[in-house]
Amino acid sequence: MKKLSYKIRLALPVVLGLVSVLFATCKKYVDFKDVIMITGTETNKLIKFTVEGTTATYGVTATATGKVSEDVTVNFEIDSTLIAGYNAETSAKYAIPPKGSYELVGNTGIIKAGTNVSNAVSVKILSTAKFVDGRSYVIPVTIKSVTGTTSVLEASRTVYLKVARVLDFNSIDISNPNFYYPYAFAQPLNNITKYTFEIKCYINDWHPGSNQISRLSNWGPVDESLPNLLRFGEAGSKINQLQWVSAGGSAFSTTEFATKTWYTISCVFDGSTYRMYVNGKLDASFEGAPKTYQLGALEIGMSYAGYQTAQRFLGRVAEIRFWDRPLSLTEIQEGLCGVDAGANGLMGYWKMNEASGNTFFDRSGHGRDMAWPKAVTWITDINNKCAQ
Known part of the structure; x- marks a missing residue:
């Protein structure tokens, strides 16, 4: 009987430890906060923007990880200064397209209450005439700010749209x-x-x-x-x-x-x-x-x-x-x-x-x-x- 009691006393800290871990895990789950990100960047921030012809358009939206309870306004911008950091991160040599060859049409998207995806803003390629052969171009579209209390997931704040031209050659x-x-x-x-x-x-x-x-x-x-x-x-x-x-x-x-x-x-x-x-x-x-x-x-x-x-x-x-x-x-x-x-x-x-x-x-x-x-x-x- 004494041996049994001793074993129970030995096992009790282990059981309590497991309970503590489970409680902590549950607590973390309860504390989970919804975040906002640019749609499609969950696994890769680099997304192809296929361009064939003189004008092409790519729609960029924001996604919340859960349905929002009130309208959330998401402000987008193109920030060319982000390219240097991305190049260092990926050992790449991307460049921003020549000035005047692209534009952001609209800079605001809204995630309506009861939904989790915003309407799209549009990135347009206006011309490829000044593109340099063999040079790889990206357009960094980033979330500048959002309204409300929902925060932005930093790892998915920016999408790098790689301009993927369809080229004819001899x-x-x-x-x-x-x-x-x-x-x-x-x-x-x-x-x-x-x-x-x-x-x-x-x-x-x-x-x-x-x-x-x-x-x-x-x-x-x-x-x-x-x-x-x-x-x-x-x-x-x-x-x-x-x-x-x-x-x-x-x-x-x-x-x-x-x-x-x-x-x-x-x-x-x-x-x-x-x-x-x-x-x-x-x-x-x-x-x-x-x-x-x-x-x-x-x-x-x-x-x-x-x-x-x-x-x-x-x-x-x-x-x-x-x-x-x-x-x-x-x-x-x-x-x-x-x-x-x-x-x-x-x-x-x-x-x-x-x-x-x-x-x-x-x-x-x-x-x-x-x-x-x-x-x-x-x-x-x-x-x-x-x-x-």
Whole structure:
């Protein structure tokens, strides 16, 4: 009997402790206060504002976490000073659109009594004429103030509307095996220890025949002693599986590429790890020892004698870029449709957007224009679109 009493005395503090925790939990629940936030920012403050054409409108509303008992007035404003803090938070390089290209129509929304969502204010894009190609724009719309006693949830006070333009572009058709050529630069880029190589491609079809290899591109020294090669269907892989071969190793994509679809491939080497991204998502990686590379020549398609037809690439190419540094994931994702020609570390930028002639101009300003010695077929159609 004494032992039983002793056990009860031992257990009593534990029971009381549990009761205290439960009481505290219940108390916190009872003390919960409704808050106001900008609608849609619960999980992500960055929201796409798709713009196709000259004028586009996005409605911004405020939401209360519970129905309000009286009318609540929410005052909105566009505050461009918030961009710097958001860039620091996300390691991004967003800019406010040029002055006069956007406006906030109305700045007040009301959450009516018995409801929890306000009427909308409108953000309008008036023109994209002064937008800089490759630059990413956001419009920060924030809650300036609210009436009544309901407070604003600070984490969701501001929405960053990313202006996602739908862009038309030109491309080159590299289906003709007579197009292929290893272009040697008069100004090679030497002593490359870190890099990012990017190329945008569109597969019309996979070529017929027993040889299923489709060679997309290769860069390196003129003698190809340290290659960086992109090809489909090699070494027993599927015909729509991409292989990246470098002097440091190789990897096959997990992505199985579809026809009639644009893909941006980004190959990044940070000095020890090779990472391949497909449309802004990490697809494959491998480790490798430090190496020194050279951008002395760029090959588009297959140039080896006797293989031009057997390993031809039936498709289009645009947006070839070379950086002397590894890009971050954010930079890769923001550059899927194009990049700022003055971006840090951009050493070669061939948009393939000239639409005529046979010169691919280097938009980076480093003078690596390519006067292609073969006939160039340009394509501009409804398939050449990119949504930022």
